[in-house]
Amino acid sequence: MDFALTPDQDSLLSAIDKLATQFATKPADFHGFALVGRDLDKELDEGQYYDIALVPELGPLSAAMAVERLARLPCTAEIALSMLVRPQLSGEWPRPLALVEYGRPGRFVATAKTVLVIDGEGIGIVQPSPAAIEPAPSLFAYPMGRLKEGVATTRLSNGEAANIRKWLRIALAAETSGLLQAAIASSVEHLSLRKQFGRPLGTFQALRHRMAECAVLAGGVRWLALKAAGTADEADAALAALHAQESATRVVYDVHQMFAAMGMTLEHPLHLWTYRLKALLSELGGRGGQASAVAQHCFGSAPV
Amino acid sequence: MDFNWDVEQQAFRSTVRGFLAANLPADWESLAHGPGSEVQSTFSKRFCGELAKAGLLVPHWPKRWGGRDADPWTAFILAEEMWEAGEPRGGQYMNVNWIGPTLMRFGSEQQQARYIPPMARGETIWCQGFSEPEAGSDLASLRTRAAKHETSYRISGQKIWTSYAGHADTCFLLARTAPGRDGISIFLVPMDTPGITVRQIPSLIGEGDIHEVFLDEVEVPGGALLGAEGQAWEISRTALSLERVGIPRFALAAKTLNRAVAALRRSGRFGHGAIEQAARARAACEAARLYSYSIIDQRVHGIPTGPEASAARYATVMAERLVGEFVVEHAPEALSDAGDPMLKVHHQRAVVAGIASGAAEIQLNLIATELLRLPREPR
Numbered sequence: 001m002d003f004a005l006t007p008d009q010d011s012l013l014s015a016i017d018k019l020a021t022q023f024a025t026k027p028a029d030f031h032g033f034a035l036v037g038r039d040l041d042k043e044l045d046e047g048q049y050y051d052i053a054l055v056p057e058l059g060p061l062s063a064a065m066a067v068e069r070l071a072r073l074p075c076t077a078e079i080a081l082s083m084l085v086r087p088q089l090s091g092e093w094p095r096p097l098a099l100v101e102y103g104r105p106g107r108f109v110a111t112a113k114t115v116l117v118i119d120g121e122g123i124g125i126v127q128p129s130p131a132a133i134e135p136a137p138s139l140f141a142y143p144m145g146r147l148k149e150g151v152a153t154t155r156l157s158n159g160e161a162a163n164i165r166k167w168l169r170i171a172l173a174a175e176t177s178g179l180l181q182a183a184i185a186s187s188v189e190h191l192s193l194r195k196q197f198g199r200p201l202g203t204f205q206a207l208r209h210r211m212a213e214c215a216v217l218a219g220g221v222r223w224l225a226l227k228a229a230g231t232a233d234e235a236d237a238a239l240a241a242l243h244a245q246e247s248a249t250r251v252v253y254d255v256h257q258m259f260a261a262m263g264m265t266l267e268h269p270l271h272l273w274t275y276r277l278k279a280l281l282s283e284l285g286g287r288g289g290q291a292s293a294v295a296q297h298c299f300g301s302a303p304v
Numbered sequence: 305m306d307f308n309w310d311v312e313q314q315a316f317r318s319t320v321r322g323f324l325a326a327n328l329p330a331d332w333e334s335l336a337h338g339p340g341s342e343v344q345s346t347f348s349k350r351f352c353g354e355l356a357k358a359g360l361l362v363p364h365w366p367k368r369w370g371g372r373d374a375d376p377w378t379a380f381i382l383a384e385e386m387w388e389a390g391e392p393r394g395g396q397y398m399n400v401n402w403i404g405p406t407l408m409r410f411g412s413e414q415q416q417a418r419y420i421p422p423m424a425r426g427e428t429i430w431c432q433g434f435s436e437p438e439a440g441s442d443l444a445s446l447r448t449r450a451a452k453h454e455t456s457y458r459i460s461g462q463k464i465w466t467s468y469a470g471h472a473d474t475c476f477l478l479a480r481t482a483p484g485r486d487g488i489s490i491f492l493v494p495m496d497t498p499g500i501t502v503r504q505i506p507s508l509i510g511e512g513d514i515h516e517v518f519l520d521e522v523e524v525p526g527g528a529l530l531g532a533e534g535q536a537w538e539i540s541r542t543a544l545s546l547e548r549v550g551i552p553r554f555a556l557a558a559k560t561l562n563r564a565v566a567a568l569r570r571s572g573r574f575g576h577g578a579i580e581q582a583a584r585a586r587a588a589c590e591a592a593r594l595y596s597y598s599i600i601d602q603r604v605h606g607i608p609t610g611p612e613a614s615a616a617r618y619a620t621v622m623a624e625r626l627v628g629e630f631v632v633e634h635a636p637e638a639l640s641d642a643g644d645p646m647l648k649v650h651h652q653r654a655v656v657a658g659i660a661s662g663a664a665e666i667q668l669n670l671i672a673t674e675l676l677r678l679p680r681e682p683r
Contacts, residue, residue, distance in 0.1 A: 001313065001377060002306045003601035009305065061305060188676050200679045208672035208681070209665065215676055216618045220591030227594055230307040236590075243587040288576075291583035298586055299565045301574060 008057040009065065016069050019043055026074040026269040034141045035272055037075030041096075044070075044079065050095060053087040060084060060167075064174040064229030068222065071178025072185075074272040076142055078108040080171035084229070085116075088167045090160060094127065099168065099283065100147045105136035107279060110145025116164065117153045118284075123161040124153025141275035166237040168284055169293070173225035173240035176248050176280055180218035183273040187211060187255040190262070201258070210254050217247035235297035242290035248277040249287070316378055320360060320385040327354055328392060333645045336390035337652065338510030345429060345471035345512070348394030352426025355393070362400055362424050369408060369416075370424030376603040380552065380596070388555040390649055395430065395468035399423040402546040403430050403476055407492075410531040410539050415492060419474065431495070433463040433477035433517060434540070440465075441663050443478070444537075448519060450479035450489060457481075457529070459491065459499075459522040467660070469495070469502045469515035477519075478540065481533045488536035491528045499523070510652050545609045547661045549599045553620050553654070554592040557627040560650040561585050564635045567643060578634050585626035592619040611674035614667040621664045624657035 005013070023040050044050060053063040063083040070079050078096035086097055098112035102119060109115060110133050117124040126132075132151045138144035156164060188211065191202035201207055224240035252274045256263045263270045284290065295301035309317070328351075329335070338344055355361040356370070364379035365371025383401070386393055393400070404423045407416055422428040439446035448461025459479050469475070472495050481489045495502070499522035507514045531539055565582050568574040574582075595616035602609055631638060631647050638647030658664035672678045 001309055001597060001601070002604075003598050004605055005305055184676075188678060192677075192679055199682065202672075202678035203681050205669070205681060208678055209668040211676055211678065212618070212668040212671035215671055216595075216615045216622070219612075219615055220588070220595060220619050223594035223598065224587065224591055226305065227307045227590075230305065238583075239587045239590050242583055243591055246584055246587065287584075288580060291580040294583035294586055295574070295579045299562070299569070299574075299582065301569065301579065 006057075009062050012052065012058060012062055013065060013069060015047075016049070016066050019047070020070060020073055023073050023075050026272060031266040033139060033266070033271070033275060034143045035075040036143050037073065037077045040070075040073070040075055041077035041079075044077065050079075050082040050086070052083055060087070060170075060232065061226060061230040063087075064170060064226055067171065067174040068178040068181075068225065071175045071276075072182040074182075074269045076272075076276060078112070080175040081108075081116075081168070084171040084174065085164060085167045086114075088163055089114075089125070093125070098145065101283065103147075103149070104282075105138060105144040105146045107140075107142040107144060109133055109147055110135040110143060112145070115147055115153075116168075117147065118165075121161075122158075123156045123164055125156060126151055126153040138279075139275060140279035141272050142279050144279075162234075165284070166232070166234050169237040169241035169290070170225065170228045170232075172280055172283055173221060173228060173237075173244040176244035176277065177218065177222040177225045179273045179277050179280075180214075180221060180244075180248060180251055183251060183255045183270065183277070184211065184214050184218055186270055186273065187214075187258045190259055194262075207258060211258065214247075214251045214254050217243075217251060221247050233297075235294070238290055238293035238297050241284060242287060242294055245281050245287045245290060248281060252277050313377060313381060317381050317385065320382055323355070323358055323360055324385065324389050324392070327351060328389065332392065333390060333649070336392075336646070336649045338512050339391060339394050339653070340468040340470060340512035340514075341510065342471065342512060344394045345468070348392065348396055348429070349427060351392045352396050354426075356424060356426040361393075361396075361426050362404065365404060365424065366408070369404070369420050376600045380600045383550070384552040384555045387552050388559050390556070390646065393426075395472070396423075396426060396428075397551070398432065398468075398547075399428065399430055401550040402543045403432075405546060406476075406539060406543045407530070409542065410535070411492075412527065414527055415530065419492065422473075428473045429468055429471050430474050430476055431466050431469040431472035431515075431517075433466055433469075433475045433493075435465045436462060437464050441666050443540075444485040444488070446478060446480060446488065448477075448479045450481050450491060452481070452526075453523075455526045457491065457524050457526065459493070459519050459524065461519050463517040463519070464515075465505070466502075466515045466517050467513055469517050470504055470512050475500075475517070476530075476543075478536050485537060486534045489533045490530040490536045490539055491524055492530055493522065493524055493528060497522050497524060508652065508655050544661060545613060549596045549609075549613055549616050550661075552593075552596060553657055554589045554596065554623050556646075556650050557623050557654065558586065558589040558593075560647055561589065561627045561630060563644050564631050564638075564647060568634055573634070578630075581626075581630050581633070585623065585630050588619070588623035588626050592616065592623040595619045611670050614670040615675060617662075618664055618667045618671065621658040621667075624654040628654045 053060045067080045081097035082095040094113035098109040100106045136144040136146045228236035228240040362371045363374040450457040450459045475493045477491045499520045501518040503516045
């Protein structure tokens with residue numbers, strides 16, 4: 001047990017932080033729902049960051065740290081599945097990756113080169129033709145897309161499907177962790193600057209305690225996500241995803257309360273984190289789905 | 305970063321488990337109610353004596369004081385196993401966690417020689433005289449007074465909600481030697497000193513756990529003062545930083561949850577509602593565990609404990625609450641002495657999770673100010 005970063009992890013995170021600096025603020029003239037970081041994606045691709053998990057000195061735990069750091073940015077790119085799930089697939093599958101569950105629109109589907117399809121217990125995989133995918137207008141702050149009906153997929157073996165489902169959970173938890181931290185940091189900044197009744201909002205205990213609870217939840221999500229990436233254990237993955245969705249449910253509501261009307265605007269970047277979190281809340285069966293996985297892997301219950 | 309235990313750590317945990325299996329009586333789980341009761345206090349002295357002989361009471365203490373300079377992980381693995389078993393050390397966990405180390409740092413040679421060896425042998429019980437009727441979270445407002453008379457002090461006042469006082473040999477007592485926050489001092493007071501009266505307060509936690517302690521012109525020599533006059537704030541901050549993640553409450557919470565779930569499964573009652581609630585509680589336990597580990601890791605690397613300790617503590621409070629609520633809703637029979645006795649033990653102890661060693665709301669204030677860096681509240 002050692003929570004200190006290795007020198008390789010330290011170097012990696014420094015490089016990522018440096019790379020991320022140029023993407024750290026929302027362009028003033030952007031008033032949309034999803035701020036797509038095409039240049040960020042390009043830089044990560046060119047720098048071979050999507051293959052971090054395959055580097056022996058780094059591995060999936062370092063990849064999870066990178067996912068978490070990059071999720072804090074206001075812009076988004078298909079990072080988590082490429083860094084954490086793609087290395088687990090047998091065979092060569094091009095990125096970006098996307099996930100479609102029960103025929104619903106999914107994140108990055110319209111630009112995906114590889115789509116994972118969950119329908120019941122099994123997982124299918126396909127490299128869709130451009131005609132098979134289309135964008136879906138959405139309130140979520142990810143570019144959402146749809147896989148058209150009738151697209152044939154190759155079914156993963158039960159063993160591979162279980163492994164992919166586990167890494168999807170870890171990716172979800174790592175991404176959620178970064179989004180939570182960014183949403184909380186943005187709220188803290190607002191509460192420190194915004195004055196009402198003659199003093200900063202952050203001096204009111206009712207708000208301070210809510211933010212402190214949010215911070216504790218977010219910290220827990222981070223540790224669980226990193227542990228799951230480090231151990232690759234089914235139970236750890238299920239616990240991380242559940243705590244992520246449980247915490248995000250609470251934090252999304254609370255941080256919007258902190259901003260009041262200001263947080264309803266598309267001028268402020270808050271939604272770029274919270275409306276990504278909202279998109280993650282339903283994935284992989286939502287809290288009920290993660291709870292079933294926890295019951296199976298921690299309490300020995302039959303799959304529900 | 306590595307989330308796996310090394311071979312030595314795994315071996316140490318096995319040793320502790322082996323010791324518990326060999327030394328806890330068969331009816332231990334029925335005895336574990338009331339950590340300050342006469343039965344448990346007597347048992348804890350015998351048990352801690354055996355722990356000491358096996359080198360498992362204070363392994364993290366310096367060799368000079370009966371330890372073997374083991375690292376903070378060793379101490380925490382030991383604490384996890386003890387708390388998960390229902391804390392057979394009783395109130396002596398405080399000696400091991402913070403009273404001994406605090407005396408090592410701030411005590412005089414005479415104080416160290418008098419008090420530390422009996423702790424290392426598992427022979428002595430301490431209580432902490434902090435709270436007063438008018439000084440709970442606002443500890444700085446305490447009124448118990450220590451007046452200097454030539455070379456001694458006469459202490460008068462009242463302490464309340466004092467754990468283990470009924471069977472304690474010595475009190476780690478806070479008293480005022482001058483006005484203001486910087487006028488508080490610490491005295492090491494033998495509980496058989498004339499003028500001390502202890503009254504047990506019946507409590508939700510169990511028999512013998514909390515007390516009122518009345519001090520009426522209790523005369524102690526000048527050598528009973530720990531550190532210097534007015535140094536209490538500094539000393540108790542050190543003590544509380546050790547205590548804040550001192551009890552691995554998540555360990556018993558997780559075990560309780562596992563047992564409650566196992567019973568539900570056996571009776572075919574582990575359905576959707578219970579599954580979701582149990583899973584949330586389990587995730588909260590594991591989050592608290594990792595938070596606590598992160599603080600231990602800071603200690604290992606010599607990083608001063610910061611506000612993260614408050615976050616770890618609050619995560620533990622959240623976990624305790626979820627497990628407690630799960631048992632009340634899905635295994636209520638345990639609170640009526642039916643079923644698994646450890647579920648009742650957990651419920652009694654979980655009551656204090658958000659209160660003892662600093663209220664949870666105080667932790668939230670600390671997190672808001674020191675971790676999030678929100679502006680301070682006006683005073």
